[in-house]
Amino acid sequence: MFLIGWWKLRKWLQAHSKLLTPILSLSFALLIAWFVTHDQFTLAYGNFRTLVGGKEEASRVTISHQVFAAYRRHSSTQLQK
Secondary structure, three states, rough: HHHHHHHHHHHHHHHHHHOHHHHHHHHHHHHHHHHHHHHHHHHHHHHHHHHHHHHHHHHHHHHHHHHHHHEEEHHHHHHHH
Protein backbone atom coordinates (compact mmCIF):
# COMPACT_ATOMS: atom_id res chain seq x y z
CA MET A 1 0.00 0.00 0.00
CA PHE A 2 2.81 2.38 0.91
CA LEU A 3 4.69 1.76 -2.34
CA ILE A 4 1.57 2.28 -4.45
CA GLY A 5 0.85 5.51 -2.59
CA TRP A 6 4.44 6.68 -3.05
CA TRP A 7 4.31 5.82 -6.76
CA LYS A 8 1.12 7.87 -7.27
CA LEU A 9 2.47 10.76 -5.20
CA ARG A 10 5.72 10.67 -7.15
CA LYS A 11 3.89 10.87 -10.47
CA TRP A 12 1.88 13.85 -9.21
CA LEU A 13 4.99 15.58 -7.88
CA GLN A 14 6.90 15.04 -11.12
CA ALA A 15 4.01 16.48 -13.09
CA HIS A 16 4.23 19.71 -11.08
CA SER A 17 7.99 20.08 -10.68
CA LYS A 18 11.13 18.01 -11.18
CA LEU A 19 12.53 19.15 -7.81
CA LEU A 20 9.61 18.19 -5.56
CA THR A 21 10.32 14.44 -5.57
CA PRO A 22 13.99 14.70 -4.50
CA ILE A 23 13.14 17.37 -1.94
CA LEU A 24 10.46 15.15 -0.39
CA SER A 25 12.77 12.11 -0.41
CA LEU A 26 15.56 14.07 1.25
CA SER A 27 13.11 15.43 3.82
CA PHE A 28 12.00 11.90 4.69
CA ALA A 29 15.61 10.78 5.03
CA LEU A 30 16.43 13.70 7.35
CA LEU A 31 13.30 13.05 9.40
CA ILE A 32 14.24 9.38 9.83
CA ALA A 33 17.80 10.34 10.78
CA TRP A 34 16.42 12.77 13.38
CA PHE A 35 14.18 10.07 14.89
CA VAL A 36 17.03 7.56 15.05
CA THR A 37 19.28 9.91 17.04
CA HIS A 38 16.77 10.35 19.86
CA ASP A 39 16.62 8.09 22.91
CA GLN A 40 12.98 7.03 22.59
CA PHE A 41 13.63 5.37 19.22
CA THR A 42 16.66 3.52 20.58
CA LEU A 43 14.65 2.30 23.56
CA ALA A 44 11.77 1.15 21.35
CA TYR A 45 14.19 -0.57 18.95
CA GLY A 46 15.89 -2.35 21.84
CA ASN A 47 12.54 -3.57 23.13
CA PHE A 48 11.63 -4.75 19.62
CA ARG A 49 14.91 -6.65 19.28
CA THR A 50 14.33 -8.34 22.64
CA LEU A 51 10.79 -9.29 21.66
CA VAL A 52 11.68 -10.66 18.23
CA GLY A 53 15.14 -12.06 19.04
CA GLY A 54 13.91 -14.88 21.23
CA LYS A 55 16.26 -16.83 23.49
CA GLU A 56 19.45 -15.60 21.84
CA GLU A 57 18.59 -11.94 22.33
CA ALA A 58 17.40 -12.54 25.89
CA SER A 59 20.68 -14.26 26.77
CA ARG A 60 22.68 -11.44 25.13
CA VAL A 61 20.78 -8.84 27.17
CA THR A 62 21.33 -10.86 30.37
CA ILE A 63 25.07 -11.25 29.75
CA SER A 64 25.53 -7.57 28.88
CA HIS A 65 23.67 -6.58 32.05
CA GLN A 66 25.92 -8.84 34.13
CA VAL A 67 29.06 -7.38 32.52
CA PHE A 68 27.96 -3.80 33.19
CA ALA A 69 27.03 -4.73 36.77
CA ALA A 70 30.53 -6.17 37.28
CA TYR A 71 32.09 -2.94 35.97
CA ARG A 72 29.96 -0.85 38.33
CA ARG A 73 31.11 -2.90 41.35
CA HIS A 74 34.79 -2.22 40.71
CA SER A 75 36.69 1.02 41.14
CA SER A 76 38.85 2.44 38.36
CA THR A 77 42.06 1.13 39.98
CA GLN A 78 40.66 -2.40 40.15
CA LEU A 79 39.63 -2.18 36.50
CA GLN A 80 43.13 -1.11 35.44
CA LYS A 81 44.61 -4.24 37.04
